[in-house]
Amino acid sequence: MGRIARAAIEIAEAEGLAAVSMQRVAGLLGVTKMALYRYxxxxxxxxxxxxxxxxxETPPPDGSGCGWREQLSDWACRLVSVFEQHPWLLDATVGPRIMGPKELAWTEQALAALDGTGFSGAERLDAVLLLAGHVRGIVRQARAAGHAGNPEAQLIVTLGELVQAHNEDYPALTAALASATQHGGQDQGFEFGLQRILDGLGLLIAQRSN
Structure with missing residues (x-):
């Protein structure tokens, strides 16, 4: 089974998920398509x-006593890394589908990080889905921008000349792009969004504890 998965992943890494088929995988392994159906x-x-x-696998629980915020931040960063290593996962992990124990363990770990916060089970799930959605959105933007740059830098390049020619019509956008350029076009969208999500969760936890 491991060889089959690795062969399919090899195709997806090179050509995208749409290129994966039973026939392609069988050919890569040097077996017939019918032989593959046995497994x-x-x-x-x-x-x-x-x-x-x-x-x-998800890393073992951190025994250093990290709080929920640190745990979720680490979880989100690790998820970004996984999606960046395997961009086809963005397409493979949508809609009704079969979910295996490893993927479920990732969700379990994030939900468990919210133990003791006072959130209901449904609220914990909403929080984890919100974080995962942020991760997916940022990685998808980066994938669209290509390996040569980041989404923010691409936006500066795309809009720079146009906005300069019409800066009186778009003063807020002109100022925002100028500020981003001064900071080297560094893309901080992931970290900014992550911290704001965690800020919101923290505010809700604090309000309920009063």
Whole structure:
């Protein structure tokens, strides 16, 4: 099963998830398509196997006594890393599908980080989905921008000349782009959004504890 997953991942890494098929994987392994069906019933199960292999194990719980904020921040950063290493995961982890134990363990770890916060189970799940959505949005933007740059730098390049020619019509945008340029076009969207989400959760926790 490991060889099958790795072969499918090799195709997805090179050409994207849409290029993965039972026929392509069988050919890469040097077996017939029918032989592959003995181990994997179809593409749905194949993609689930790929996700499990790529996402990997969650690190063991940190025994250093980190609070919920540090735990969720670390979780989100590790999730970004996984998506950046395997961009096809963005397409493989949407909609109704088969979820394996490793992927479920990632969700379990994030939910467990909110123990003692006073959030209900539904609120914890909403918080984790909000974080995951932020991660996915940032990584998707970076993927669209390409490996040569980051989303913020690409925006500066794309809009720079146009806004300069019409700066009187877009004063706020002109000022924002000028500020970003002064900071070297460094993309801080992920960290800024992450901290604001955590700030909001922290504010709600504080309000309920009063």
């Amino acid at each position: 994997v019933p179809g593409k749905t199960e194949l993609v689930a196997l790929m996700v499990e292999t790529a996402i990997g």
